[in-house]
Amino acid sequence: MLRIGDLQLRTNLLLAPIAGYCDLAFRTICREWGGVGLACTDLLSPQGLLRGTATSLDLARTxxxxxxxxxQLYGSDPDIMAQGAHWAVEHGASVVDINMGCPVDKVTKKDGGSKLLTDLPRAAKIVERVSRELERLGPSPTTGSPVPLTAKIRLCWHTADFLEGRACSPGLACMLADAGVKAVTVHGRTTEDKFAGTVRLEGIARVVESVAGRIPVIGNGDVRSPHDAERMLRLTGCSGVMIGRGALATPWIFRDVWWHLGHVGLAPTDGPPTPRPAPPDEAHVLACLRRFFDLMREYRDDRYAVFQINRRVSWFARSLQRELPNGKLESIKPFKEAVRTAGTPSQVYDALDRFAAGELRGGVDSPDPAGAL
Ligand SMILES: Cc1cc2nc3c(=O)[nH]c(=O)nc-3n(C[C@H](O)[C@H](O)[C@H](O)COP(=O)(O)O)c2cc1C
Structure with a gap:
């Protein structure tokens, strides 16, 4: 079972940070379905946390x-990162993670995110400094040990380096372990790949081989089904699997993966075999969508909740489409349009109620923007 430092996780499945998506409301619904061992906030600016800006505090809410x-913290200044880690621990972090994988210009231009893959001494310095701060803060009440530090990396910056066997990630993971991280997550793409192509499992396997069991390696990338997770574990030898985009459409994926891993002997099971969890039916998916919306209103505000549900309904809608007697999927375009264009909570609830009553179905489906991420 996956252990990060002295923090024992209930499963070896992690919800990935996805900026703009994995807020407290979304983490909550994933956890409610079950199977989540650890969930992560989206990337946080330590300066924002220290200044107490509303956006940073909203993102860090737990x-x-x-x-x-x-x-998860991003940045490049070891002292500021250490102060950010201090803040995170004081505000409920069970783990502090350093972002070393973000390919977005806004982050890399300030030497943070995956830019650190090109400046390994700085990456190590940040980890040493933050690690020292976490030690200085002393034991956490949950584990009796300092809050563990982790890092999330990519394979390397340039794809050519990876293809020619010069990826920095195997050496970097060892260097980070020496400097104090208790686990490393590897997204199996290069910075140049961004999110294109398919995940390079062999790159993750090289990191696993290189750290040789000193710290757990968590594999990440393109896991959208229980079989993908099994493949990730078997082909890379990693100790845990982090899932991002797969959870946006199916927040119950952790439950399903965990059952599957138990079934194929890759996870411990209690007692006799249990039946495969049934896929949620329409009523369950609608209830999940409603709960997500309610939680966003509770944790943030109506404006945020309406904005998020407008842009995210298509992800959930994929699971709401029923198969018609002719084998085709029923179009639910009117429902998606109603939620996408809702401007107030009551318009959102009205669309959900009408759909539950059998309305807002039919018509021709248009290409789904949920494929965009
Ligand atoms: C829109 C978007 C935002 C992301 N934001 C973050 C982030 O804040 N921190 C991070 O470490 N990774 C971030 N990622 C990367 C994901 O955590 C993950 O590594 C990536 O999506 C691959 O995993 P998946 O195929 O399971 O989604 C982001 C990815 C996307 C698509």
Missing amino acids: NDFDKPVGM
Whole structure:
């Protein structure tokens, strides 16, 4: 079972940070379906946290149910990162994670995210400094040990380096372990890949081989089904699997993966075999969507909740489409349009109620923007 430092996780499945998506409301619904061992906040600016800007505080919001939770920091200044880590621990982080994988210009131009893959001494310095701060803060009440530090990396910056066997990630993971990280997550793409192509499992396997069991390696990339997770574990030898985009459409994926891993002997099971969890029916998916919306209103505000549900309904809608007697999928375009264009909570609830009553179906489906991420 996956252990990060002295933090024992209930499963070896992690919800990935996805900026703009994996907020407290979303983490909560994933956890409610079950199977989540650790969930992470989206990337946080330590300066924003220290200044107490509303956006940073909203992004870092957590509660007792949202545990264990990783708080992910990005940046390049070791002292500021250490102060950010201090803040994170004081505000409920079970794990502090350093972002070394973000390919977005806004982050890399300031030498953070995956730019650190090109400046390994700086990456190590950040980890040493943050690690020292976490030690200085002393034991956490949950584990009796300092809050563990992790890092999320990519294979390397340039794809040619990877293809020619010069990826920095195998050496970097060892260097980070020496400097104090207790686990490393590897997204199996290069920075140049961004999110294109398919995940390079052999790159993750090289990192696993290189750290040789000193710290757990968590594999990440393109896991959208229980079989993908099994493949990731078997082909890379990694200790845990982090899932991002797969959870946006099916927040119950962790439950399903965990059952599957138990079934194929890759996860411990209690007692006699249990039946495969049934896929949620329409009523369950609608209830999940409604709960997500309610939680966003509770944790943030109506404006945020309406904005998010407008842009995210298509992800959930994929699971709401029923198969017609002719084998085709029923179009639910009117429902998606109604939620996408809703401007108030009551318009959202009205669309959900009408759909539950059998309305807002039919018509021709247009290409789904949910494929965009
Ligand atoms: C829109 C978007 C935002 C992301 N934001 C973050 C982030 O804040 N921090 C991070 O470490 N990774 C971030 N990622 C990368 C994901 O955590 C993950 O590594 C990537 O999506 C691959 O995993 P998946 O195929 O399971 O989604 C982001 C990815 C996307 C598509």
